[in-house]
Amino acid sequence: MMDEFIIEANNLSKxxxxxxxxxxxxxxxxxxxxxxFLGPNGAGKTTSIxxxxxxxxxxxxxxxxxxxEIRHADKLKxxxxxxxxxxxxxxxxxxxxxxxxxxxxxxxxxxKTRVESLLEDLMLMDKANTLVSNLSGGMKRRLNLAMxxxxxxxxxxxxxxxxxxxxxxxxxxxxxxxxxxxxxxxxVILTTHLMDxxxxxxxxxxIIDHGKLMRLDTPKNLKKEIGExxxxxxxxxxxxxxxxxxxxxxxxxxxxxxIEVDGIINVRALNAVxxxxxxxxxxxxxxxxxxxxxxxxxxLEDVFIELTGTRLxx
Amino acid sequence: xxxISVAIKDFKELxxxxxxxxxxxxxxxxxMIIFGxxxxxxxxxxxxxxxxxxxxxxxxxxxxxNEEVNFGDNLTKILSDSEYxxxxxxxxxxxxxxxxxxxxxxxxKEADAMIIIPKNFSQTIVNKMEDSITAQGTGTTSTxxxxxxxxxxxxxxxxxxxxxxxxxxxxxxxxxxxYQDNLAAHIQSQISGSSVETLxxxxxxxxxxxxxxxxxQFDFLAPGMMLFAILLLATTVAASLTREVEKGTLARxxxxxxxxxxxxxxxxxxxxAVAAIQVLILLTVALIMGFNWQGGLNSIVxxxxxxxxxGIGSIALGxxxxxxxxxxxxxxxxxxxxxxxxxxxxxxxxxxPQMVIGEIMGRSFQIYDILPWTHILNALKSVLIYGNxxxxxxxxxxxxxxxxVILFIIGIGMFSKFRLSVEN
Numbered sequence: 001m002m003d004e005f006i007i008e009a010n011n012l013s014k015x016x017x018x019x020x021x022x023x024x025x026x027x028x029x030x031x032x033x034x035x036x037f038l039g040p041n042g043a044g045k046t047t048s049i050x051x052x053x054x055x056x057x058x059x060x061x062x063x064x065x066x067x068x069e070i071r072h073a074d075k076l077k078x079x080x081x082x083x084x085x086x087x088x089x090x091x092x093x094x095x096x097x098x099x100x101x102x103x104x105x106x107x108x109x110x111x112k113t114r115v116e117s118l119l120e121d122l123m124l125m126d127k128a129n130t131l132v133s134n135l136s137g138g139m140k141r142r143l144n145l146a147m148x149x150x151x152x153x154x155x156x157x158x159x160x161x162x163x164x165x166x167x168x169x170x171x172x173x174x175x176x177x178x179x180x181x182x183x184x185x186x187x188v189i190l191t192t193h194l195m196d197x198x199x200x201x202x203x204x205x206x207i208i209d210h211g212k213l214m215r216l217d218t219p220k221n222l223k224k225e226i227g228e229x230x231x232x233x234x235x236x237x238x239x240x241x242x243x244x245x246x247x248x249x250x251x252x253x254x255x256x257x258x259i260e261v262d263g264i265i266n267v268r269a270l271n272a273v274x275x276x277x278x279x280x281x282x283x284x285x286x287x288x289x290x291x292x293x294x295x296x297x298x299x300l301e302d303v304f305i306e307l308t309g310t311r312l313x314x
Numbered sequence: 315x316x317x318i319s320v321a322i323k324d325f326k327e328l329x330x331x332x333x334x335x336x337x338x339x340x341x342x343x344x345x346m347i348i349f350g351x352x353x354x355x356x357x358x359x360x361x362x363x364x365x366x367x368x369x370x371x372x373x374x375x376x377x378x379x380n381e382e383v384n385f386g387d388n389l390t391k392i393l394s395d396s397e398y399x400x401x402x403x404x405x406x407x408x409x410x411x412x413x414x415x416x417x418x419x420x421x422x423k424e425a426d427a428m429i430i431i432p433k434n435f436s437q438t439i440v441n442k443m444e445d446s447i448t449a450q451g452t453g454t455t456s457t458x459x460x461x462x463x464x465x466x467x468x469x470x471x472x473x474x475x476x477x478x479x480x481x482x483x484x485x486x487x488x489x490x491x492x493y494q495d496n497l498a499a500h501i502q503s504q505i506s507g508s509s510v511e512t513l514x515x516x517x518x519x520x521x522x523x524x525x526x527x528x529x530x531q532f533d534f535l536a537p538g539m540m541l542f543a544i545l546l547l548a549t550t551v552a553a554s555l556t557r558e559v560e561k562g563t564l565a566r567x568x569x570x571x572x573x574x575x576x577x578x579x580x581x582x583x584x585x586x587a588v589a590a591i592q593v594l595i596l597l598t599v600a601l602i603m604g605f606n607w608q609g610g611l612n613s614i615v616x617x618x619x620x621x622x623x624x625g626i627g628s629i630a631l632g633x634x635x636x637x638x639x640x641x642x643x644x645x646x647x648x649x650x651x652x653x654x655x656x657x658x659x660x661x662x663x664x665x666x667p668q669m670v671i672g673e674i675m676g677r678s679f680q681i682y683d684i685l686p687w688t689h690i691l692n693a694l695k696s697v698l699i700y701g702n703x704x705x706x707x708x709x710x711x712x713x714x715x716x717x718x719v720i721l722f723i724i725g726i727g728m729f730s731k732f733r734l735s736v737e738n
Contacts, residue, residue, distance in 0.1 A: 050737075055565055057736045075571050086562035090330035091323065102319040103570035131330070147566065 006031045006155060006187050007052060012061035014047050014211075021047040023211040025061070029189060031154075034181050036202030037191040038300075040310065044211035045191035046083060049157050052189070053080045065155070076104060079153035081145045083160040083191075089133040093124050093143050096132060097150050104151035111150075118146040121176065138169045145173070149180075156180060158190040162197055174201055195301040205300075209308045222303045229256065230272035231302050232279065234265040235292035248282050261305050268302065316572055320580025327554075328584050338550050338588060342543030343599050349539055350603025353531040363482045365393060365406040366416035366428040374436040377444045385439050386431040389493060393429075396489055405485055420471070426478030429486060430469040439497065480534050484700050536600040537694040538662035540617075541687055543592050544624040545657050549649025551585055551632025556645035559636070559733055574730035582629055589625020590618040597698070609701030616697045616704070620711070624690035627718040631656075633725030637732040660687040677709065686717035 007029040014022040022044045029035045037045040050056040052063055054070045065073035088096055094115060101111040119125045122142040127135060135143065141164060148156060158177070162170050178201070180186045192198050198205050199219045207214040207222070215222060236242060242260050249258045249267060255275065256268045269275045272295055283290060328335060371386025394408040409425065419425035470486055472479035558564040567577065597614060601607055609616075635652060639645035657663065659682055669681040682688045689710040696702040696710070 053569055055569060055737060057738050075569060078569065080566075080569060082562055082565070084562055086566055088323065088327060088563060090327045095323075095326065099319055099323050100566070100570065103316060103567060103572045103576075105316070105571050151570075 004030055006066055007189070008062075008064040009048070009052065010062045010064070012048070012051060012063065013059050014044075014051060014056065015059045021211050022051070022058075025208075025211070025213055027206055027213060027216055029187060030204075031187055032181060032185050033203040034177065034188040034190065034201050036198040036205040037189070037208055038193070038195075038198040038205050038304070039191075039208035040193055040308075043208045045208055046159055047211075048208070049080070049159060049189060049191060053078050053157055055080075076151050077154045078157065079148035079151060079155070080157040081148035081159065081161060083163060085137075085140045085144050087132045087140060087143060087147070090131060092129045092131055093119060093135070093146075094128045096143065097146060100147050101150045106151055114150060114152065118149060122146050123172070137164060138166065141165060141169070142173075145176075152184075153186070155187045155189065158188065160191055160193070162192065162194055170197075177201055195299060195304070199300045207304060207307060209310075214307045215303075219300060223298060223300060225303065229268060229270040229298050231296055231298060232267040232269070232272045232276065233292075233294045233296075234267065234279075234283075234290060235263075236265070237289045237291045239263045241286070241288050245283065245286060245288060248286065249279065252278055252282070257306070259305070259309065261310065266302075266305060268298070268306075316576040317580040317583075320572070320576050321583040324554075324581050325584040325587075328588070334550070338547070339592065339595060342539065342546060342592065342596060345542065346536065346539045346596050346599045347603060349535050350532055350600065350605075353535055361481075362404050362407050363426040363478055363485075364409065364419070364424060365482060365486075366409050366411050366419050366425040367393065368413050368416055368428060368430045369410060370433040371431050371435040372433045372437070374440040377440060383436055383440070385436040385497075389431060389435075389490075392493060393486075393489060396485075405489075406482070416471075420473055423473075423478075425472075427470060427472035427482035427486065430471070432467055432469075435468075477531060477534055480699065487700055487702075532600075532604060533606045533699055534695070535663070536596075536603075536605045537691060537698050538657075539600070540593055540596045540621065540694060541624060541660065541691045542657045542662045543596055544589050544621055544690070545628055545631075545653045545660075545662070545687060546649075547585060547589060547592075547625055547628040548631040548635060548653050549646050551581070551629050552635035552639060552645040552649045553642040555581070555632060555636035555729070555733075556639045557642045560641050564733065568734060568736075574726060574734045577734070578633060578726050578729060582626060585629050586622045586625050589621045589628070592625075593618045593621035605698075607698060609697060609703075612703065613697045613701060616707075617694055620690055620693045620697065620707070620714075623711070623714050623718055624687055624694075627686040627690070627714070627721055630718065630721040630725035633729040634721075637728040656685065656687065660685050660691055662687075662691060675709070683713065684717070686714040686721060689714035689717070 005028040009025050009027050012022055012025040013020070025044075025048060037048065039045050047056065051058050052070070054063075054073070054075075063070040065077055068074075088099075091099065097115045097118060098111060101114065106114065116125075119128050122145065124139060124142055124146070127139060132140065132143065141161075145158070145161065148158070161173055161177070165173060174197070177188055177190070180188055181203075190197075190201065202219060204216065204218050205222060206216045215225075217225070234245075236245070242263070242265055246258050246260060246265060249255060249265075252275070254269060254271070256270065258265065258267050260266070267275075267279065276295070367390050369386045369390050371384055373382055373384035373386075375381065376383055390408060390410065393406055394404070396405040397403060398405060409419070411419070413428075413430060416425060416428040420428060468490060470483055472482065558567075594614070597605075597607070597617065607613070631652065632649070635648050636645055639648050659666065661682065666682065668678075670678045671681050672679045680688075693707040693710040693714065696707050700706075
């Protein structure tokens with residue numbers, strides 16, 4: 001079906017001078033899905049979505065919104081919640097939403113009820129007439145999100161929505177994002193560098209690094225790709241010994257991969273617990289001291305590490 | 315009507331940012347007070363000014379009595395006899411001379427001003443009297459049947475940069491105004507008619523001006539201070555527009571259905587109001603500091619109107635600055651860098667040497683005249699120092715409106731191109 005995709009990016013590139021921020025990106029976002037852009041800071045996530053909402057002109061390539069070139073696309077279709085808090089400090093919550101709605105030409109009667117329901121949904125009702133400058137950080141974040149939704153866009157773009165939120169507010173936000181998809185059928189695009197956010201929320205995830213699309217799939221498939229299993233992380237006192245130990249560990253049987261990530265040895269194996277005695281004896285044989293050792297089940301982050309050789313957060 | 319929403323939003327932001335608002339209004343007020351103290355007493359002595367009179371009047375015969383009259387001589391005598399209010403110091407030391415000599419005297423600064431009485435001065439007055447008498451005789455009440463449309467042109471000239479000329483001009487306008495009123499009343503009583511409208515003897519709309527109190531340097535500086543305040547708006551506007559860019563609120567608006575027109579025209583409304591209020595506040599402060607304000611309430615309204623036009627020019631300048639500034643501090647600094655030299659160029663503090671680049675509509679056009687604020691200042695001075703009305707400032711007002719419109723179009727164009735289009 002042709003219009004199953006609401007956003008298409010074809011050969012999208014963006015350079016700033018010599019620096020290539022986005023490199024030949026091709027992806028299609030389905031109507032009604034939560035689409036996650038996952039990548040470390042500076043990977044090109046924000047640049048990509050800025051182009052997708054029409055704020056930034058691509059160096060080359062094309063973006064189609066519901067089949068229409070972005071330049072001619074209906075502005076009502078897209079709402080963006082920027083990474084930074086972008087609000088008018090001397091307006092109240094209600095005034096801010098009303099003003100933004102007017103800028104989108106939302107009819108007055110609809111606007112009124114929409115302002116009320118957004119304030120309600122994002123738990124800002126009792127702050128409706130409070131100046132933005134007097135809101136707490138979390139409240140500002142929520143209003144920031146409401147501003148993107150005031151014209152009821154089909155596509156909601158959220159740039160690092162959890163940034164600066166406490167765990168509790170994060171849960172509220174996630175539930176809200178899910179309800180946007182499930183109750184209102186909206187397409188949600190979110191960028192994040194938080195694994196659990198990408199994993200728990202997204203229907204599909206695009207992993208981006210250095211402006212390039214590394215993988216695009218469902219979280220489940222991505223995790224399957226590197227196989228089931230566990231990860232052992234070994235932190236040596238003397239990181240100079242890392243390479244020596246890695247070469248020794250590689251000779252062991254039933255070990256899927258051994259790599260060094262940010263000075264820590266990362267061992268992936270199907271049954272890592274069973275492998276631990278063997279690993280430990282290698283360490284002892286080499287007479288190396290371990291500073292820290294941990295074991296955890298395979299996560300999306302490990303997929304990322306496998307793909308990029310780095311962690312998401314430095 | 316998105317621009318109205320923008321205007322309301324900007325207005326709220328302006329009002330609620332108390333500190334910013336205080337700065338906008340207090341800073342120029344502070345300047346005005348300092349200038350008031352510094353220059354309020356300067357030149358305040360009852361000084362006799364040198365006036366060169368070129369009386370070309372050939373005289374005429376009075377209609378009924380056939381008596382020979384010369385109104386030019388009459389006016390000259392009045393000018394030489396006039397004294398300062400509450401003082402026996404003469405207003406003018408009159409020198410009867412030719413136009414070429416008078417020009418020299420002015421150049422040598424031996425005369426503060428010259429006045430040229432045309433050769434048909436008396437004849438024109440007599441003609442008007444005859445017309446009135448005829449109208450009276452035939453019972454016509456209309457004054458439109460004046461076959462003689464001669465207007466009396468008393469030309470006052472001088473070095474517009476000198477304060478002596480400023481004072482002389484103001485005083486001359488007052489004396490001539492009174493002379494006209496007295497003459498008209500005199501003729502009216504002579505021809506006993508009451509239904510005839512007042513004879514309009516002089517071109518221009520001279521309003522009654524208050525007494526010839528001593529002028530001080532401050533009187534000539536106060537309108538300049540108002541202009542400076544209006545120009546300073548450019549920095550505040552630039553900073554506020556740049557803040558929208560910096561904080562990202564502009565990006566929010568860019569992806570909405572708002573157009574550049576909505577944003578910039580919307581911004582215009584509250585800022586113009588600030589310009590008008592600024593003129594009012596500064597005029598009040600100036601009056602407290604001893605400014606000799608001429609003209610009635612009309613002149614306040616007129617000055618506020620002029621201030622609004624000047625304010626729009628400043629807003630346009632602010633948009634141009636905001637097209638380049640990266641953050642509001644830079645906008646502010648850049649603004650000061652532009653506004654202060656501009657204030658000097660348009661003569662807000664003192665007149666710069668004349669630099670005529672051409673002649674338009676019989677008036678010399680100076681290089682400074684390409685800026686709207688030069689005309690704004692001329693109009694403000696004309697209204698506030700000399701108590702002139704609409705007709706006297708039409709020329710300057712027309713220019714300032716034209717130049718402001720051009721500047722505003724440039725401002726909108728640049729801000730839209732650099733700030734409101736899709737980023738590259």
